Amino acid sequence: MGSQDIEKKNGFAPIVGLKYLFKKPHTVRYPKEDLEVFPISGNSPNYRGFHTNDLEKCIGCGNCARICPTDAVTMVESGDVKVANKFAKIVRPVFDYGRCCFCAQCVDVCPTGSLQMSRDYIHSFHPDLSVPVADEPEIVSKDFIWRADKKRSENPGYVRNESNKFDKVINFERIEPKKTDPDKRKISFSKYVQIYSKAEASKEASRCLGCGVCVEACPNELHIPEYINAISKQNPEESLEWIYKRNPLPLICGEVCTHQCEEACVVGIQGEPLAIRWLKTFSASNVDDYLKTSKITLPKFNGKKLAAIGGGPASLAFGYYARLLGYDVTIYEAEEKLGGALMWGIPVYRLPKDEMMKDINAILSTGINVRLKTKVGKDVKFEDLMNSCDAVFVGVGNSKPMTLKIKGEELEGVMQGLTFMHMVNDGSLKDLKGKKIVVVGGGNVAMDVARSSVRLGADVTIVYRRRIEDMPADPEEIEDAREEGVKIVEMGVPAEIKGEKSAQAFEYAVASLVKDPSGGRPKPVVDEKSPHVTLSVDYVIAAIGQTPSIDFIPTDIQQKIGFDGRFVPVDEYGRTKFKGLFCGGDASNSRQDIISAIGSGMRATKGVELYLAKEERNV
């Protein structure tokens, strides 16, 4: 019908409407009848109705509350809820349906997928979501049509689940940094993980939801969302300013931190967590002058003198933060270079020494005195230090290795992990071509030893007493080691090292694992029936942990502070029970990683401040 025809006036034309007197209406007699549009009766399969939240899956990150355009979501404490993982908070969202606009943005940003929307929209009934359909009061069941035989909570509307998670707004796929191929990297000690480019870093940082669950997981509570946000804005300087507030060794931590934050990262629950560590490396390596960038102004010396024993991360952090408060700090280091475990324990393919010195030099440039090749107890007396300084911080770390306690340990060719790494790092061990090496242990030191040996040309087998998934080493370290050709023997308990003068064979028993009733890692059990396996070896390296060596402290003080051979007990500010003696680093905390050491050093400065203030009042 053309426009001319439509325009024609026709008095009889409207009579066509009369036939509709006998037709069915558009409307349906709800709830007896329902719309036939949808494959499932009721309303649309992805209807945006009232929310349902799986309280045990929810981790209380609060992203739903932050995205809500109408402020309809409040996070409230719910103490009796079972948490999904150790990082989960105990707050849960509560919805104010007077404000909610049912836009489903909260569902889109929920990283666990616990928050969903149901097809329920009859607010006035407000039924109990856990009640099955059959048990519902008549007034509810009469007026609402459900998918048959399902509970309300199983009757979802708009959801974001595993199958369509890539449809939605969170980016679950990590931007991987460029890595050298395993074949190439295992013949050289050069760094094999490339630092992000600016575009890559910004793209990776833009995956962050900014919820801050990672902050609580970090032993030193870095300002993680803030510095990632700055990287996302392509501003590494601002990012470093945030990092430097709580971490004076940004580049080192970027390369080798144990990254608890990434374990906690909420994006990692359904996808891959943010590469928080690599992002830190990016901002630290893109800034030349840390102190200038972080706008640090150094105060005048306040006349108080402090000593820090040991040149590792704990003492460096202690020195830096104490200097910011105006103290005159001297670091006493036994070796000829600063860095402690960073310098001698970590191989250069993970942490290049020039990157490490960049961080350390920035700290030293604040005006901290360093006395190298000065062993406390031998070159300087501990008592003299206690007398001449206002407070002493002990950050010596763990240098006394644990032994295997098996037969043949005294043979030549049996070494400790840290001794081996020291030899690799100071260059005294150059070639292991064709040698067979067994590494005992499953921690990061064991991985370092194994991978360094591979780079020196050796054939390496790791023997660990539990399974691979129980290893305390970082998962990516284990994976990279296997890529480089390291063999791993699971459930192998060392039995004996055989040989006449030097080690020639290594015998281990294959253990069976017994479940730990308290929920910890399973226990390896060896009995008479366990089969024994013998490997021929040239070297056996034990990397099964270390204990602190604080022999320079007189025994009476050792007793007074309660040193039990493994840990120095301290309070939250690093104070020991002995007046004026502070301790930090691996010697006093069980996590034994760099970021906890930095944290303990930083807290100890607060302890020193409190202690000296108290002393002054008493005088």
Add this chain to the structure above:
Amino acid sequence: MELNPLKESNDYKYYELFIGPNHPGIEGNFSYVLKMKGHSVEEVTPDPGLLHRGFEKLMERRLWTQNLALIPRICVPEPDINEVAYCLGVEHMMGIEVPKRAQYIRVIVLELARMASFLFGMSGLGGTTGHYTSVQWLIGDRDYILDLFEWLTGARVYHIYQYPGGVKNDLPDGWLDKLSDFLDYLEKRLPEYDKFIFQNPIIQKRTVGLGYIPAEDAIENGLTGPNLRASGVMYDIRKAQPYLVYNEVDFEIPKTGDGDAFSRVLQRRLELSESIKILRQCIKQIPQGPHRTKVPNPFQFRVPKGSYYSKVESSRGEFGYYIVSDGDVKPYRVYVRGPSYSIGLYYATKALVGMRIEDVPVWIHTTDMCPPDFDR
């Protein structure tokens, strides 16, 4: 605004009349104060404010993607046009390429929204002319579009379906078939509409020759959309500056001609047929592929520094978003150009003068103005 008391004379009664939300003849919560001389209008004063919600300021305080829940509310009868215009602007500033499938889905959604809006607008005319059966017919048929929307987006009116980089979810299985069925149904209905509404002597008597808008006046006052085209100016953004995939579909701009109230309604009716034509082509041509590209998550969603004016041909005319960004996670300024402001706020003060009081609601409804888009 206070109304002046009556002033008696021998020939006429002069008085002021408030025609506002309490009157079924006005669209939305808008009002005019009419100075009357007997039965005819002497002077018109628009009286906005009843609908004002401060959208533009609200948008400056929300994240870029949070705004997507807010902007559909700017124009209630056609929320999708706002979403698409905003997304087009944001995508242009960020340099995001939208997948072809998403563009087709957007065109489908836009045309469905246009049809729903036409049906809604034409039903308003039935209300003002006392032709109540047409209201029920048109609103009833519009509901089938809303059902399709509910299935696609999860809500009937405020869809919140567009997202920078594409659309939120893909077309459900069987949705296009259902759409095709609906178009068949609607095509069957259209001849009945023509007979029932357009050939109806009463409606023709009420609308033909009423509120004539000359082409020069229409251009000078910034009228766009069907109101402009009914005056004989064949300007349509879909043709003049094609966005999305409008250059890949074949459609015409119908010509009705003389700019009176009847031709404005007829223009809409004929454009409805064109929309059906576009939708049929889209159903045939829609490619497979992704329905959105990856963009940063809402908390890290930054739009580079700059400004852009994006526009979309809505059922009422040009809907434009002028977006200014300073590179942050929130917009610096978003200015909305609603298509109804030129006719509802400015041209109404001229056009209504001399009109009889019973024709005022008819004129308002044939221009199909939507007060929320200028009193926002």
